[in-house]
Amino acid sequence: MRIAQLNNGVEVSDIDLSDDEACRELGRLVAHECVVLLRQKVSERRLYEIQMLWGQPCMPIINRYVMERRLAGKHWREAFLAMGAVSSGLKESGELRGMARVSFEKNERGRPTGLFPNGELDWHADQQAYHDNQRIVGLMSLWGSESSRTSFLCTAPVYDALNHEDRSMVDELRCVWAWDGGDMCPDIDGWHLEIIRYNMIPFDGMETALVDRTVTGRVGMRFPSHCFSHFKGMTKAESERYKAHLWSLVNREEYIFDHDWHDGEIVFMDQNITLHARPTNIVDSHTRTMTRMISYLDRLYPGNGPADHVLYDGAKLGHEEFAAMVDAQRRKEYEELVPVA
Template identity: 25%
Template sequence: MTIKSEPLTEHTGSEIFVDREALISGALSPAIRELLVQRGVIIARGLHLTDDEQRAFTRTMGDLRLGTVKQEGEEGLQKVTFDEKVNPDYAKFFFGSLLWHMDGTYEEVPPFATILTPRVLSATGGQTEFTSNYATYEALPDDEKAWLDTLKVVHTMQAALFPGKPDCTVEEFALWHSYPNREHPLVWHHKTGRKSLVLSTSGSHVVGMHPAESHDLLQRLMAHATQPRFVYRHEWQMGDLLIWDNTGTMHRAMPYPADSGRQLHRFTLNGEEPVRGVA
């Protein structure tokens, strides 16, 4: 089944125009998945899905990540908010969402995709930005691609969070340090045959490279990947459904007042392939 869509920018994002019932049924999911991998981000406006409908649709797209169910009826649901009363386990980490990142870089198999809807929006700020790690890799010179293909990067929670809270307490830093480190190739060779950069603020250092050179390389690649020509900024509206391919994009939230009540409801699809480099 085909779907009507329009690109949002040259490199990143497409808006789809779909019937609400057909979307929830899963009849469109194969076509949406194909477009998602091509464009990195998919949005549909005016759907106003309930949590149950959003969960049901997510399951038609892949394997729902269950996480820890806190209350009946909240299977797989994560409430994205700074309010620790709403999300006591994760709210204290959400300041890191203001930095460019991929989710799950501390895992061998990062999550495949996330399906997000707004429940409360901030009056100011709170947009979400995305950049394509496929497009930014493809834009590099061939000789640099070949060199980057030889490199591996260590990803850590403290690297991901310290830039967002450099005045952290010793106890906070110790908590971040308790999370596992993970070494990934800098270039992901996907099972589709395509390649993308594995970039994220969580990238601590390049294995075997002098720390100063490692820092400069990762900063340069981050600046390259987040140029305006590669970035799609999503202006949230109530009723939106947004899906992003976590294996081929980075994302970040734009700053907004912590007391704004902003809350997004999120369901995640488990990963489907480990990060692999050149064979």
């Protein structure tokens, strides 16, 4: 395996992706480096198998409960249909939990077979409001990816460069999150927000520490790029001012890797201290189709699997308790739109 330095990331070449031990070594590199590019093609199933060598598949709690029908009823019907639609493009590969397409392509019912089917995407990370152990997304270009770009920003070197005053502040801050209606992706169809909302911010008031780390101990920030309400203990105005200050330190050319895609490439990216964005405006005349796999790293680093709780209002809520809160909220919203006879 050969490793070359990128701008705040690395590129790997000459690796045998059919060799499980070589792929485990790759996983250890991804865990620490946070952004790793490979210009080698594998099947979607092999991408899944590679990340399963690293850890369990990852799926947002509420989305998983909806798909398993643990959250059910008329008030969940639209969410269930939306979540099912974006996995339909994977039928030929079988059931691959944690994997989805990112594509505008439509199924027989006229709905996209993937996530984020059009428009630009602002800086974000997967499941941003969930307190959890390190998760990795493998994003692989399948076809039609030329002339599109994804940008990556690992915050570890930003944290390392903070002065004493900012470091002390950042170490203590806790982010409070609230659903903003989908400002990250303003061009997305309304039905698609069913998926994004429950992936990102299923319940207002969820909390995460601003500082996070990789399983290897590398420290950075879970930067609140969208759906940010405030820092706990600060007013919203104070929070916005300090967030703007931090963003002026984060949003710098030396920390951003811009990747212009070609078919058959993979970028593995951390989701705890790394942001990504899609500056390319993808529209329905485009054929860009990617596959996206998300997993933990607990098979390489035991004890770093999914957290068993969510942070909310200073407390740890078990998944069942949290799901019940989300269910009650969803039912209330549904009944306000469709009054019960």
